[in-house]
Amino acid sequence: MSVKLIAVDMDGTFLDDVKQYNRPRFLAQYARMKEQGIRFAVASGNQYYQLYSFFPEIAQEIAFVADNGAWVVCEGDDMFNGEFTVQQYNTVVDHLLTLPDIEIIACGKQWGYILKSYHPSFKLLAARYYHRLKEVDSFTGIDDVFFKFALNLPDDILAETMIALGESLEGIVVPVTSGHGSIDLIIPGLHKANGLRIVQERWGIEDHEVVTFGDGGNDIEMLTQAGYGFAMQNAPENIRALARYQAGHNNHQAVLDVIDKVLNREAPFN
Structure with a gap:
């Protein structure tokens, strides 16, 4: 073969x-x-x-x-x-921002976006994986095509968070582990x-x-x-x-x- x-x-x-x-x-x-x-x-x-x-x-x-x-x-x-609709994007962001201990990268076609308020150590980690990374004051109102969300969180809550996100955001995202202690929220399919x-x-x-x-x-x-x-x-x-x-x-x-x-x-x- x-x-x-x-x-x-x-x-x-x-x-x-x-x-x-x-x-x-x-x-x-x-x-x-x-x-x-x-x-x-x-x-x-x-x-x-x-x-x-x-x-x-x-x-x-x-x-x-x-x-x-x-x-x-x-x-x-x-x-x-692929692309989240504006409504889907906002729904995911609004939910994620209610969760403690989670840092977010909103993954767009032009840039990966992180909050200016995040700890410098996370910004350094993110820069290892995203050659185009932009710090923003807020995740709302960004003009880009968004593909997925990458989440950084403590290993000891990863499994339970995967399940909870799958339930809370069912139909909008599918949570998957990305191999280095983090979760990716991808568009279904x-x-x-x-x-x-x-x-x-x-x-x-x-x-x-x-x-x-x-x-x-x-x-x-x-x-x-x-x-x-x-x-x-x-x-x-x-x-x-x-x-x-x-x-x-x-x-x-x-x-x-x-x-x-x-x-x-x-x-x-x-």
Whole structure:
């Protein structure tokens, strides 16, 4: 069975814990991928601008499924934008602002927005994931297209908050864990697998021809949709249990190890 698309999550998967990857090794692999007709996609909860910065050499050739699937850019073409209505956006913001211990990033197409009043440590954390970050006095009245909300909160209330938000905002957002102690509130149905489906239609690629890698709750759909879904060794047990295949640790270039197997047509790709 041939592989025609490799799609990777970034944090905790393709990137190591200091947000780096072995660029020379991957670019050599990518050259071989092109020779074999294999496409490459980045599928992440992160902002498009940040994802682009990791692949400047090949950004016009690959696909970006950004903001958990709400924004899809393929070969430089802006293909798809999900969007909250103004009413939905305001409903979510009004509810979130009533919750203590939660810091919010409102994720727009132009910027990620955070409040000026937030603690400097959170602003530094947010800047690691959002290359375009703007501080605002209020979340209301911002002129942008909004894709999702990213929430920062203590680990010990994460599970109960996920459930409560799912109930309070049912039909407007779906809460998913994003792999680094935080929650993303996404537009229902606009997950990474949906974004990859858009890319696959453009490139004429079937699900059974796709290899995906992930480590978090926001990767579940693409891990189960793909013919070859690989959960990382560092992923939570429930994510590993859902995936058909297992990869090694994100700090040990495990994704690149599997890509070598794809290119060399080793098991399970032979």
